[in-house]
Amino acid sequence: MNEKHYDAAIVGAGMSGLAAGIRLAQFDRNVCILEKHSVYGGLNSFYRRNGRNYDVGLHAMTNYVPKGTKGGPLSRIIRHLRMSWDEFGLVQQNGSSIAFPGVELNFTNDFERFETEVAEKFPEQIDGFRRMVAGLAGYDQLGMGAAGGSAREYVSGYISDPKLVDMIFCPLLYYGGAREQDMEFGQFCVMFRSIFLEGFARPFDGVRHILFKLVKRFKSLGGEIRLNAGVKEIVRNRSDEVDHIVLDNGEEIYAKRYLSSAGWPETMKLCGLESHVEERSIGKLGFVETISVLDKAPSRNGHDKTIVFFNDSDRFDYKNPSSLVDLRSGVVCVPGNFAYGKPFQDNMIRITALANYDLWRKLTPEEYRRQKLVQYEKTLESAARFVPDFRRHVIDVDMFTPLTIQRYTSRERGAIYGAADKRYDGLTPLRNLFICGADQGMVGIVGALVSGVVIANRYALSD
Template sequence: MQYTPLDQVRSHYDAIVVGSGLGGLTCANRLAAAGHSVLLLEHHIQLGGLATWFKRGGHIFDVSLHGFPYGMVKTCKKYWGKAIRDSIVQLKHIVFDNPQFSLRTTFSKEDFIRILQERFGIRPEVVAEFFAAVDGMNFYDDRRLTTRELFARFFPGRSDVHRLLMEPITYANGSTLDEPAITYGIVFSNFMNRGVYTFEGGTDKLIGLMADELRAKGVDICTGAKVDRILVEQGRTTGVAVQGREIKTRAVVSNAGVTNTIDRLVGRDRFAADFLGRFGQVRVNNSSCQVYFGIRQGESIPDIGDLLFTSTAAEFSSEEMRRMDTGSRTFSLYYPKTRPQNPPDHTIVASMNADYDDWASLDQAAYREAKEAMVARCFADLERYLPGIRTKVDTVESATPRTFHRYTLHTKGTSFGTKFEGLDISRSLHKEIGGLFHVGSVGIIMSGWLGAINYGVIVANDVDGYLRG
């Protein structure tokens, strides 16, 4: 796809968006719809941030298209249009398989209620009280209650129930049992609305449609344009410096990660001491590892489920899930039904949570050996569900936190932005420097595809108000 060359963009825009993750794309879209001139700058050759894809061996592999809540239907219809909304389809077969239980679910609230009562023997009134509690949670609730304490209140001593309720959310945003219960409740309520959904046609189709809409609204898009710094004069943003050029603007929206924005693009010297004190408390969330399997053309695989949460660990542990030799992973299976193309293609993506520091210190030989061991573990796990799968695979690729850092520039290759305290920093950035805004995965509840898009809308409204003020 052809975009505007950097040397052909104008010298001034109403707003410049740095980074093209789903939050940045949505923010640019809304600002353009409000009548502002917008420039979108992306350091990579593709748009999308972590919502991306790549081609190997004749296959197209989706990096993060594993499943999102029903809320994406309403959000995309309202802010991105009918073509995108109509491509959202449900994944109806979600599988859990671990030493404590094995089951298949639609991942809807109704089905989870049935499973908790019939499979786990939880009394109906307890289940009802639990869902009422999480459904009623909001951002302003007491943050002292942890998810561990929430589970102990309703399901004491039931580590199997804790696993059922928590494991998918940890995969979705890196949260743990010891973080504020509201970060769990808000995300869980979204997912438990009406099941899990995906984008039919793949990430490349989605981002292509988004790019088409941006250009139709007059947004100038530049790829391969890494921003060196955000320009600040007298406490206000004045533009960006990119590849030897200075482009002026009244508002900069950074989709480059809140830690990158402050440390690298602006510089800590531009911020007040009390703000930096709060910023110093922000923890970066964990990263990910992935292994991609392409099935040889002409071969097929049986439908064993759309999304498999599989683990050999005795009980749920967010720490175990981040270990290099973890026995916990998800398998996302892309059948022709969810990625229609000709000829039909089957791909599988194994995803694992990971800590950047475990991988960053390895020399090249140790790094290569660790990646090979990871692939071997994923193959061994996959064989339990698809015997003989090795003979059908013609393409294998793998990614680690170092890979995610290389392509996204996220601090420590984080897949989910920051922990909860990062949201306040993100939301107050424009109060420290006029015209400087942040959008993207932050604070756990603003992570994932739906969180990023919704946050893009929120920030676009902030920027619109600033520009008109």
């Protein structure tokens, strides 16, 4: 029998798995990352199609702070991974907005701009808004606990205009909401900080730039990364521990500690512990993403914003839609609209919208292909109400649905933000198995990197 022995084995080479791997390898642990897919990156990977480079997910990295800033998730990640700011190559956004009927709130990476916008457009709410923001300051961003309770209740305690409440929640839910309509207070603090108090940035070459650096660092420390190495089973022993892992090819992997970034329900199923998966906790929020390649830079068509979060009524309805795609709201992102200071070649516009996994899943293959075309058109038509209409400039198109995301990341229901109930302590019923990444409670690129480091520090470096 083919067997391998490690100090730590990590399921998944997404952001959290890579960060955990680097952290462990730094302390001379013999560590192996096992990735099912043929490419690393997970939910934020990359691909090439028709001669062009594409990112799977990247709109922007959140939590941007200028080089040398002390404190905050990004600087702590850079320090913990012993990398340099320059290696991340982050370039700030031009500016973004939240567009609801009759009102638009603009924001940049300078929080004062957002505050000024709120003061101008909702003058009667600004005092409450400032008090609400002040109340977020004490929350520990990198801790392992999370303050529960409804974030909406918290925000509504300070802001009485439901339209402003929904305008604040729209970007936060779109970029990190694992539950319908609301988020836990702790998650809200993390997301508010990551988007409004810190902000958006992007490397010139997209997410592959960050992934190449992470993988290079991991390998330079002696770490082993195996692609096309799907974990078929996590085998338990009688002492409530993982005994070993079995790969799809039958190979057995033994380790002292196991970390899984595959998600809570997914990991419990690999362990044969389905009884620990509550139906209500499985993530219900699916998305479509359209990518349009244009014949010219979107800025030359009057579109110079980096990200526009739009919603066509006063209330924002963040829930699993009853149609294939919810055309009432969405996120429009232009990867070229960051302050690169040099020409950006890929003239792309990405649009994200809520989508219903079950309805996509029920389609026959032929109807699925047809609906992708139909829904692509409808999604662009919907967005054209809020950003300059670019449809006549489209020269190439890609689109993915919740089924695409499920296929390439093995996330149940293609739920990008994972399970509705998070495992903040990272613990599982098995003593030497720990959860990191989206289902530990940290979403987004920076969140997943933080999670990998936190879980590795806490549980896999302790011996």
